[in-house]
Amino acid sequence: MSSRFARFALGSYTLAGRALYPLIGPYLSYRAAKGKEDRARRMERFGFASVERPAGPLIWFHAASVGETNAVIPLIREMRRRDIWVLLTTGTITSAHLAETRLGGDVIHQYVPLDLKPAVCRFLDYWQPDVAIIAESEIWPVTILQLGARHIPQILVNARMSDKSFASWSRRPSIAEALFDNLALVIAQSEADAERFRDLGALPVMTSGNLKVDTDVPPHDPAALAAYRAQLGDRKTWAAISTFEGEEMAAATVHQALKERNGQLTIVVPRHPERSDQLEAQFKEKGLVVARRTRGDALTPDVDIFLGDTIGEMGLYLRLTEVAFVGRSMFAEGGQNPLEPAVLGCAVLSGGHVQNFRDTYQRLARNGSARMVRDTEMLAKAVHYLLCNDSARQAMIKAGAETVQEMRGALVATIKGLEPYINPLTVKARLLPRLAARG
Numbered sequence: 001m002s003s004r005f006a007r008f009a010l011g012s013y014t015l016a017g018r019a020l021y022p023l024i025g026p027y028l029s030y031r032a033a034k035g036k037e038d039r040a041r042r043m044e045r046f047g048f049a050s051v052e053r054p055a056g057p058l059i060w061f062h063a064a065s066v067g068e069t070n071a072v073i074p075l076i077r078e079m080r081r082r083d084i085w086v087l088l089t090t091g092t093i094t095s096a097h098l099a100e101t102r103l104g105g106d107v108i109h110q111y112v113p114l115d116l117k118p119a120v121c122r123f124l125d126y127w128q129p130d131v132a133i134i135a136e137s138e139i140w141p142v143t144i145l146q147l148g149a150r151h152i153p154q155i156l157v158n159a160r161m162s163d164k165s166f167a168s169w170s171r172r173p174s175i176a177e178a179l180f181d182n183l184a185l186v187i188a189q190s191e192a193d194a195e196r197f198r199d200l201g202a203l204p205v206m207t208s209g210n211l212k213v214d215t216d217v218p219p220h221d222p223a224a225l226a227a228y229r230a231q232l233g234d235r236k237t238w239a240a241i242s243t244f245e246g247e248e249m250a251a252a253t254v255h256q257a258l259k260e261r262n263g264q265l266t267i268v269v270p271r272h273p274e275r276s277d278q279l280e281a282q283f284k285e286k287g288l289v290v291a292r293r294t295r296g297d298a299l300t301p302d303v304d305i306f307l308g309d310t311i312g313e314m315g316l317y318l319r320l321t322e323v324a325f326v327g328r329s330m331f332a333e334g335g336q337n338p339l340e341p342a343v344l345g346c347a348v349l350s351g352g353h354v355q356n357f358r359d360t361y362q363r364l365a366r367n368g369s370a371r372m373v374r375d376t377e378m379l380a381k382a383v384h385y386l387l388c389n390d391s392a393r394q395a396m397i398k399a400g401a402e403t404v405q406e407m408r409g410a411l412v413a414t415i416k417g418l419e420p421y422i423n424p425l426t427v428k429a430r431l432l433p434r435l436a437a438r439g
Contacts, residue, residue, distance in 0.1 A: 006174040013141055017116040024114060035274045038093055044111040047122030051108055056432050057425035058085040060129035062112055066311075067337050068135035069095045071158050071211040073102055074411050075133070075418075080106055082422065083429040087127055089113075094273070094311050101312045102219075115140040124150060131421050136160055141179055148182035153421055155185045157414055158211040161196040162334070163355050169200050177201030187417045189410075190359045206417050209410035210360060212339050218315030225319055231299040232265065236387045238323040239267035241314065241341065246331030247351075248279050252286050254380040255304055262387050265299060269308035269317050271327060271336070276309035283307075318344040322393055323386045325349040325379060335361065342369060342400035347386050347393050349373055363407065369400035 024046075032039040044050055059079055063069040069090055076086050088103070089112035090096050099109050113119040120143050132147050132154040147154045161169075169176040180186075180202040187208045188194035194205045240251035248268050255266040270279060276292065283290050288304040291297035293313065299306055308317045318324060324341035328334055330351030338348045338360060348370040354361045364370035373379045386393045415422075 003174060003178070006178040009172075009175050010141055010145065010178060014117055014145075017142060018118070021116055021118060024116070036093070038096065038111065041111055045114050045119065047113040047119035047126070049110065049123075049126045051110075053127055054085050054108075056083075056085055057130050057429045058087055058127065059422070059425070060087045060089065060127065060132045061107075061135070062089045062132070062138060063095065063135040064091045064112075064138050065095045066092070066098055067212070068138075068158075069098050070102075070215050072133070072135050073216065074211070074214055075157065075414065076103065076107055078411075078415060079422065082426040084422065084425050085429075087129065097311045113143075115142045117142050117146070120146045124152075130425055131155065133157055133418075137162070137165065139179065144179050144182050153184035154182060155187065155418065155421065156183060156197075156202075157187045157418075158208070158410070159186050159188045159197060160190075160193045160356065161188075161200075166196045166200075173200070184421070185417060187414050192359065206413075208413035208417065209407060210339070211410045211414060212337055212360075213404055213407040214409070214411035217343055218318070218340055220313065220315035220319055225316055228299055228316075228320055232320070235301070236262050236264040237267060237321040238264060238325070238383050238387060239269065239317055239321045239341075239346075240325045240327060241267075241269040241308075241317065242271045242336035243268060243327035244271055244332035245275075247325075247327045247329075249282060250330060250376040250379065251325070252283055252288060252305065253376050254383055255288070256286065257380045258384050258387070259304070262384065264387060265303060265306055267306045267308060267317055267321060269314065273309045273311060276307055280307060314340055315344065318346055321346060322397060323347050323349070323383060325373075325383070327351075329353050330373070330375070330379070338364060338370060339404060342404050345397050345401070347371075347396035348400060349379065349382050349386075360407075364400060364403050367399045367403045369396050369403050371396075 028037050028042050028045060031037040041050060061072055061076055063072050079086050086107045088099055088107045088109050091112050096109060113123040124146055129152060132152055134156050136158050137160055180200050183202050186197045186202045186205040188197060188205060189210045191207050194207045197205050248270060251266055251268050258264060280290050283305050289302050290305045290307055291299055291303045292307045293310045318341055324346040326336050326338045326348060328336045333353045334356040335354030341348050348364060350372055352372050361370055371382055373382050
């Protein structure tokens with residue numbers, strides 16, 4: 001009965017997608033008007049390719065957004081080192097820009113097709129990937145079933161399962177098993193994540209650690225960094241990064257509470273830069289002077305807020321400070337990656353809603369490199385303490401560097417887990433030029 005229900009539910013999902021297919025065009029047009037879709041490449045979302053498929057083995061990597069894209073970049077580089085072609089799909093304009101900046105012409109980038117059967121089939125028929133590698137927690141029923149029908153191995157890497165997702169899938173165990181049974185391998189971030197995937201029917205499952213620990217240090221523009229540091233002089237700074245709605249205004253409140261005592265500059269880097277016009281207006285309503293990276297504004301002594309409204313420059317912003325609050329944790333749920341600030345020499349502060357990065361925060365907090373704050377008042381006290389207490393701040397920074405070093409190794413473990421799938425493709429990729437020359 002349970003398997004029959006799963007087939008019925010998944011069939012209904014597929015049919016509903018077919019029924020909605022004619023309405024998707026106007027919806028994507030609306031999103032494009034809001035700046036959430038690339039208008040010029042909108043047809044990629046329907047599975048239409050915009051570039052030619054190269055001859056030879058090809059691995060399809062999917063990374064939903066910026067964090068996932070950063071996590072798989074070292075894996076992608078390893079595949080290219082083996083002469084295997086890589087098709088990378090992402091779902092957001094920001095992640096597409098990141099892929100272009102960090103990988104350039106080393107990969108083929110396309111926007112991920114919508115999880116509708118016509119789009120997915122068109123995409124798979126054209127690209128014919130040898131393996132599909134999906135980052136973290138992207139579970140799209142039609143895509144999984146179509147890959148399974150074509151016997152294309154599909155692997156989850158850096159896989160995680162949030163409390164909310166696990167509870168949701170646990171209420172539908174037959175559907176979960178029908179989908180996760182199609183996965184050839186799950187490489188989980190932690191043993192807790194691995195156990196959840198096993199409970200939902202995925203096999204085999206292994207644990208690697210978090211790939212985000214092994215990513216490259218975020219790059220920066222050395223000339224811009226030197227210019228900003230010269231403008232700041234010995235002025236104190238702190239940053240609120242990857243912020244969501246409400247957290248930027250909390251940062252402004254903290255700034256106003258501490259300005260008279262510290263004279264600090266507050267750096268705000270919203271998770272979605274398209275909100276920057278609105279944020280600047282809100283800051284100005286509070287009487288704050290705002291400088292924006294996109295305008296090239298100087299960080300003069302009267303500037304209160306430096307608004308980091310660009311994509312892919314977190315390495316620049318974090319190098320301007322030693323104290324960083326990581327957002328999506330106080331007024332939004334889930335948390336954001338705290339490893340970038342830890343790697344770049346920042347004491348880490350966060351709200352308590354960090355379910356998606358629980359294991360990482362626990363390790364950082366246990367070693368004394370991250371502190372959790374309940375509210376804006378507590379954040380202000382923590383920022384003030386760290387700005388004024390050099391020894392405490394440096395102790396947190398040192399602990400963060402040591403914790404990150406202890407956590408490394410996920411990339412090697414992941415590549416080892418992938419070897420049965422990628423070694424044959426490596427051989428084939430390296431034989432093709434020889435066979436072509438003989439022909």
